[in-house]
Amino acid sequence: MTNEIWAQVSEELKQAVGANNHTTWIAPLRFEALVDGVARFHVPTTFHGNYVLQNFGDQILTQLARAGFAVQRLIFAQSASAAAAPRPAAPQPKTDAASAHLALEDDDATPSATLDPRFTFDRFVVGKPNEMAHAAARRIAEGGSLGFNPLFLYGGVGLGKTHLMHAIGHELRASQPHLKVVLTSAEQFMYRFITALRDKRMMDFKQLFRSVDVLMVDDIQFLGGKDSTQEEFFHTFNALIDAGKRIIISADRAPGAMKDVEERITSRMGSGLVVDLFPTDFELRVGILQAKADYYRAQYPGIVVQPGVYEFLAHRISNNVRVLEGALTRLFAFASLVGREISLEMTQDCLADILRASDRKITVEEIQRRVSEHYNIRLSDMIGPKRLRSYARPRQVAMYLSKKLTSRSLPEIGRRFGGRDHTTVMHGVRKIEELKATDSQIADDLELLRRALEE
Numbered sequence: 001m002t003n004e005i006w007a008q009v010s011e012e013l014k015q016a017v018g019a020n021n022h023t024t025w026i027a028p029l030r031f032e033a034l035v036d037g038v039a040r041f042h043v044p045t046t047f048h049g050n051y052v053l054q055n056f057g058d059q060i061l062t063q064l065a066r067a068g069f070a071v072q073r074l075i076f077a078q079s080a081s082a083a084a085a086p087r088p089a090a091p092q093p094k095t096d097a098a099s100a101h102l103a104l105e106d107d108d109a110t111p112s113a114t115l116d117p118r119f120t121f122d123r124f125v126v127g128k129p130n131e132m133a134h135a136a137a138r139r140i141a142e143g144g145s146l147g148f149n150p151l152f153l154y155g156g157v158g159l160g161k162t163h164l165m166h167a168i169g170h171e172l173r174a175s176q177p178h179l180k181v182v183l184t185s186a187e188q189f190m191y192r193f194i195t196a197l198r199d200k201r202m203m204d205f206k207q208l209f210r211s212v213d214v215l216m217v218d219d220i221q222f223l224g225g226k227d228s229t230q231e232e233f234f235h236t237f238n239a240l241i242d243a244g245k246r247i248i249i250s251a252d253r254a255p256g257a258m259k260d261v262e263e264r265i266t267s268r269m270g271s272g273l274v275v276d277l278f279p280t281d282f283e284l285r286v287g288i289l290q291a292k293a294d295y296y297r298a299q300y301p302g303i304v305v306q307p308g309v310y311e312f313l314a315h316r317i318s319n320n321v322r323v324l325e326g327a328l329t330r331l332f333a334f335a336s337l338v339g340r341e342i343s344l345e346m347t348q349d350c351l352a353d354i355l356r357a358s359d360r361k362i363t364v365e366e367i368q369r370r371v372s373e374h375y376n377i378r379l380s381d382m383i384g385p386k387r388l389r390s391y392a393r394p395r396q397v398a399m400y401l402s403k404k405l406t407s408r409s410l411p412e413i414g415r416r417f418g419g420r421d422h423t424t425v426m427h428g429v430r431k432i433e434e435l436k437a438t439d440s441q442i443a444d445d446l447e448l449l450r451r452a453l454e455e
């Protein structure tokens with residue numbers, strides 16, 4: 001996108017937000033860059049940026065989409081072109097799509113992140129793979145006493161961890177505005193820590209983080225190998241837990257699977273409620289597409305989506321909801337540009353690159369092969385009739401993973417396990433679900449296998 005195009009989009013926005021709002025809020029924005037679906041703007045103050053994001057963020061995204069730009073995140077910062085260029089010793093917090101919405105602005109008096117207005121509970125579609133995580137997040141958002149602390153949410157890329165954290169933030173801000181709720185990424189925590197060290201303002205740093213009521217830290221796996229930041233995080237963590245404050249942590253893997261993070265830290269992080277977000281299944285993907293499309297239809301009135309399009313996308317696109325969203329944004333923007341209905345043909349054409357990239361699907365056969373290798377048993381024994389525990393357990397693990405990671409139905413899975421009945425598969429899946437909560441060896445096995453399969 002060029003400055004000229006932004007100028008046109010900005011003009012369009014005048015219609016949407018009104019001339020006064022436009023002069024006050026939109027006109028001062030300076031477009032800086034659009035990289036990987038993240039559009040970055042320079043703003044005169046942090047407050048200005050927060051205000052625009054919260055009040056006009058959706059409209060800006062919509063207008064950009066209308067202009068043909070599939071933007072997924074907006075960042076408003078004083079940043080690069082302002083005087084606040086970081087000194088060399090301090091790493092810059094990354095501003096990619098994953099962390100953009102958490103941007104903590106440098107001149108914030110408190111480290112409370114900008115909440116993304118789109119990441120609310122209302123807009124979170126619940127299905128089997130994420131129902132536990134959603135329920136736990138809801139419990140925290142309701143306030144009151146909980147039987148667990150911290151909450152540790154983990155799962156693969158783009159499955160809604162950040163979304164749930166923001167949703168908790170929104171709810172708490174509305175229902176208990178006196179609470180100091182802080183949402184940050186591990187990377188930003190480190191950035192602040194290093195900056196405080198450099199500027200000899202450690203007391204301020206400690207006070208800042210230890211005075212919060214609810215601390216949410218995203219992408220904690222980032223602490224791997226960053227020894228002094230880990231140490232500081234550990235102290236912050238302990239101080240808050242001891243003071244009865246609430247902590248929510250997210251990561252791309254289970255606490256025990258974290259690399260280069262000290263064991264005393266991972267074991268404390270895993271000492272509350274640990275919940276995993278499973279890869280989306282077909283039903284959840286259709287649900288998410290429908291919910292997002294409802295929203296788009298309000299923005300692009302008159303666009304018709306032909307039957308079968310959502311199902312096609314849910315079948316063909318990977319687990320990552322971010323990819324699913326990007327596909328839909330592009331489809332709606334394209335359909336509105338050319339003024340046609342969204343048909344299967346248009347979908348295949350317009351999304352050819354995304355569909356190609358998502359072609360790799362996990363199969364039951366691949367799961368069986370991996371699981372038998374993992375447990376060191378023959379594939380034929382796992383699929384065959386033998387009932388020995390040493391075969392039955394891996395078989396159940398493979399059934400469980402087949403249910404969770406593929407879109408195959410129970411009878412279809414049964415057929416691939418030597419023609420077993422669907423009730424046998426169901427029993428196996430339930431058994432592993434139970435064991436996962438009580439047997440850490442099984443939980444670790446599942447985690448390892450899932451990672452290997454999703455690579």
Ligand SMILES: Nc1ncnc2c1ncn2[C@@H]1O[C@H](COP(=O)(O)OP(=O)(O)OP(=O)(O)O)[C@@H](O)[C@H]1O
Nearest residue numbers: 098123124125157158159160161162163288321322
């Ligand atoms: N169940 C859901 N319902 C609606 N939207 C969802 C759901 N799950 C994920 N999304 C959307 O998918 C996108 C990616 O989600 P999010 O950023 O929360 O992922 P994440 O798990 O934090 O992944 P990462 O670690 O890569 O940041 C967001 O736009 C989010 O709104």
